[in-house]
Amino acid sequence: MKRIGVLTSGGDAPGMNAAVRAVVRTALHNDVPVYAIFEGYRGMVKGGNLIRPFSWGNVGGILHKGGTIIGTARCAEFRTREGRRQAARNLLAHGIDSLVVIGGDGSLTGAILFQQEWPDLLAELVADNQILLETAEAHPALSVAGLVGSIDNDVCNTDITIGADTALHRITNAVDAITDTAASHQRTFVIEVMGRKCGYLALMSGLATAADWVLIPESPPNLEEWEAKMCDVLNQGRKIGRRDSIVIVAEGAQDLHGNHISVDYVKQTLKERMDEDVRVTILGHVQRGGSPSAFDRNLGTLQGSKAVEAIMEANGKPLSVLVGLQRNKIICTDLKEALEKTWAVRKAIEEKDYKTAMDLRGPGYIEAFQTLRTLVRALPHAASPDKRHLNIGILHSGAPSPGMNTAIRAAVRLGVDRGHKMMGFQNGFRGLIEGKSRPLDWMDVNGWAPVGGAYLGTARQHIQGRDFYAIARTIEEKQLDALIIIGGLSGYQNALELFKQRNSFAAFDIPIVLIPATIDNDLPGAELCIGADTALNSIVNAVDNIKQSAVASRRVFVVEVMGNHCGYLGLMSSLASGAERVYLPEEGISLKDLQNDVNLLVDGFRQGKKLGVVLRSEKANATYTTSFISALFEEAGGDAFDVRQSILGHIQQGGNPSPFDRIYATRFAAKSIGYIEEQVGKKEPASACVGMINGRYRFTPLEDVPRQIDTHNQRPKHQWWLALRPIARILAQPNPSFRSKSTTA
Numbered sequence: 001m002k003r004i005g006v007l008t009s010g011g012d013a014p015g016m017n018a019a020v021r022a023v024v025r026t027a028l029h030n031d032v033p034v035y036a037i038f039e040g041y042r043g044m045v046k047g048g049n050l051i052r053p054f055s056w057g058n059v060g061g062i063l064h065k066g067g068t069i070i071g072t073a074r075c076a077e078f079r080t081r082e083g084r085r086q087a088a089r090n091l092l093a094h095g096i097d098s099l100v101v102i103g104g105d106g107s108l109t110g111a112i113l114f115q116q117e118w119p120d121l122l123a124e125l126v127a128d129n130q131i132l133l134e135t136a137e138a139h140p141a142l143s144v145a146g147l148v149g150s151i152d153n154d155v156c157n158t159d160i161t162i163g164a165d166t167a168l169h170r171i172t173n174a175v176d177a178i179t180d181t182a183a184s185h186q187r188t189f190v191i192e193v194m195g196r197k198c199g200y201l202a203l204m205s206g207l208a209t210a211a212d213w214v215l216i217p218e219s220p221p222n223l224e225e226w227e228a229k230m231c232d233v234l235n236q237g238r239k240i241g242r243r244d245s246i247v248i249v250a251e252g253a254q255d256l257h258g259n260h261i262s263v264d265y266v267k268q269t270l271k272e273r274m275d276e277d278v279r280v281t282i283l284g285h286v287q288r289g290g291s292p293s294a295f296d297r298n299l300g301t302l303q304g305s306k307a308v309e310a311i312m313e314a315n316g317k318p319l320s321v322l323v324g325l326q327r328n329k330i331i332c333t334d335l336k337e338a339l340e341k342t343w344a345v346r347k348a349i350e351e352k353d354y355k356t357a358m359d360l361r362g363p364g365y366i367e368a369f370q371t372l373r374t375l376v377r378a379l380p381h382a383a384s385p386d387k388r389h390l391n392i393g394i395l396h397s398g399a400p401s402p403g404m405n406t407a408i409r410a411a412v413r414l415g416v417d418r419g420h421k422m423m424g425f426q427n428g429f430r431g432l433i434e435g436k437s438r439p440l441d442w443m444d445v446n447g448w449a450p451v452g453g454a455y456l457g458t459a460r461q462h463i464q465g466r467d468f469y470a471i472a473r474t475i476e477e478k479q480l481d482a483l484i485i486i487g488g489l490s491g492y493q494n495a496l497e498l499f500k501q502r503n504s505f506a507a508f509d510i511p512i513v514l515i516p517a518t519i520d521n522d523l524p525g526a527e528l529c530i531g532a533d534t535a536l537n538s539i540v541n542a543v544d545n546i547k548q549s550a551v552a553s554r555r556v557f558v559v560e561v562m563g564n565h566c567g568y569l570g571l572m573s574s575l576a577s578g579a580e581r582v583y584l585p586e587e588g589i590s591l592k593d594l595q596n597d598v599n600l601l602v603d604g605f606r607q608g609k610k611l612g613v614v615l616r617s618e619k620a621n622a623t624y625t626t627s628f629i630s631a632l633f634e635e636a637g638g639d640a641f642d643v644r645q646s647i648l649g650h651i652q653q654g655g656n657p658s659p660f661d662r663i664y665a666t667r668f669a670a671k672s673i674g675y676i677e678e679q680v681g682k683k684e685p686a687s688a689c690v691g692m693i694n695g696r697y698r699f700t701p702l703e704d705v706p707r708q709i710d711t712h713n714q715r716p717k718h719q720w721w722l723a724l725r726p727i728a729r730i731l732a733q734p735n736p737s738f739r740s741k742s743t744t745a
């Protein structure tokens with residue numbers, strides 16, 4: 001019978017616990033016994049009670065915890081053949097021949113070696129009389145599924161590693177805080193972030209925090225005298241009114257010649273050349289710690305679940321895969337190939353072959369770096385006389401969504417840098433109707449990137465009748481060549497109306513680009529909308545707090561989350577917070593569901609459960625409201641538990657945007673300016689919404705949008721995340737066949 005061992009190894013990373021929980025629960029759901037191997041490879045080499053069977057309840061209540069509950073270590077013995085032989089013997093003592101290894105590239109390198117050596121190690125153990133021949137014959141191959149737990153995002157074949165998003169949260173919070181004090185004193189701060197051989201954290205946090213200069217290992221400043229250039233940019237920034245200067249340096253930053261650029265060197269240079277008060281902050285291990293972000297919890301969960309699936313599919317054949325995320329899908333690739341690519345980037349950096357290093361990182365990384373280089377400029381490039389300069393109107397539409405200001409700032413700066421005039425319209429379409437606009441120049445949007453809400457104002461308004469004349473007049477009077485609309489479904493519908501009326505109003509024959517921004521994540525042409533990640537984190541933090549409030553009592557919480565007619569926030573927050581049940585608008589709620597769920601809860605509490613969380617998307621059912629469900633559970637639960645309801649409300653629309661939302665707001669804005677430049681001047685300029693589809697940037701033509709909307713339910717017809725429902729269900733409730741063993745959620 002197959003038995004799986006799971007271990008966390010090397011540097012810890014937030015989200016590892018979610019992965020362990022998913023491995024354990026997915027295995028148990030499939031009736032596969034699963035063992036936790038404590039303290040990484042050390043536990044495997046030492047054996048004894050460091051290898052223990054894990055039950056459903058052993059991984060309850062751990063999603064919100066940073067680090068790893070099964071411990072991690074660095075283990076010199078595992079680097080020796082003798083150490084690995086002992087490890088094989090210890091695994092076989094429990095009949096384990098499948099491993100899920102969650103660690104960095106070092107741990108995964110060890111895992112490949114161990115997997116390759118397995119048959120020989122077993123032969124040696126037989127020859128040495130340490131195991132029986134039958135034992136060796138019963139386990140001819142080792143299956144290994146590797147998950148990358150690393151805050152650096154430094155392993156290839158996965159777009160992002162478990163822990164990197166949380167590290168970005170820690171860094172952006174810290175840099176935002178430092179920016180406040182830097183601005184108060186007009187100081188310069190040099191901040192070191194982790195990443196010895198990978199600039200991901202520095203680059204993305206630079207984009208997210210609107211840093212003024214960023215140094216990464218893969219792409220050193222391409223000037224001999226880069227110090228002069230850096231000081232010049234920071235000086236110019238001061239002159240035009242920037243009160244703070246922030247320089248982000250990756251731990252492994254280097255110059256063209258391969259010399260390390262330390263934060264102290266940067267500080268010294270700035271002090272000498274700029275006569276500035278310069279401070280250094282090394283963020284260090286705070287970047288690793290703390291509760292994992294919603295994204296990392298779900299990444300760990302989905303990858304953990306996939307790892308067990310891969311092992312079961314291998315069915316005893318040798319297996320060595322990396323479970324990664326590529327283009328928004330969890331997929332398995334060859335582990336060795338992934339590590340070889342990873343080493344190739346490192347080698348290129350060591351050999352100062354920076355072009356190869358950047359090429360291997362991929363086009364997304366290169367593009368993000370180019371965008372960053374424009375955004376850090378103190379001033380835009382001088383306008384080129386032989387280029388057509390456009391008047392671009394920009395506005396919001398719909399409910400506020402964190403990241404709206406970030407998108408405006410990026411669009412304005414990137415547009416102005418290319419010589420265009422950007423015009424912001426107040427309060428969404430109302431501004432367009434009333435012609436209320438203001439020019440937005442480079443410094444007008446200074447400091448907007450990290451701030452939630454919408455400085456330009458936003459409103460949910462459907463245009464009709466005379467509005468069209470008014471808008472046409474505004475477009476003509478302001479001589480607008482294009483429009484960028486950042487917002488939700490009402491903006492999409494209004495844009496469609498303008499698009500449809502192009503034959504009646506010549507003014508509407510301009511490119512319109514829609515940037516998806518709504519916490520509801522309910523827009524066609526975009527797998528993820530700006531704001532949804534921030535809202536998800538707000539919900540998950542709130543649910544963590546709610547759970548903590550119930551330490552001593554037997555209690556069920558019914559928590560209502562936003563999302564309009566779309567269950568994205570409901571499902572993803574249930575996955576990330578470990579809720580027992582989620583009610584989604586896509587599925588509705590029946591009386592039978594409620595009866596079943598209350599019975600399951602009563603059963604669970606009778607067997608020792610202390611806490612239950614049920615999430616309800618706001619429009620899951622018009623009759624079975626949150627209050628109704630709470631009252632029903634209270635009554636039907638009898639003395640098994642009591643019930644509290646919590647309607648999270650507008651905290652979900654507020655707050656400063658998460659790093660993910662800031663980065664995507666910036667990148668969507670960059671794409672939109674490019675699209676407009678491409679379309680203007682064409683005989684029939686197209687209009688489109690930008691978004692990621694299958695993990696790639698795409699422009700969906702406006703005429704294709706109606707076909708993709710389920711108009712009755714006001715959401716896209718295809719919603720990729722619905723496919724994650726089975727995993728959420730499996731991990732939330734134990735399989736009835738072993739429910740008797742379960743203790744907690």
Ligand code: ADP
Nearest residue numbers: 010011041074075078079103104105106107110
């Ligand atoms: P990370 O997994 O975070 O990159 P390390 O590089 O320190 O961290 O690796 C963690 C552990 O993995 C090491 O202490 C060692 O036990 C094992 N390991 C790393 N590299 C190898 C290797 N080449 N051969 C065998 N084991 C290795």
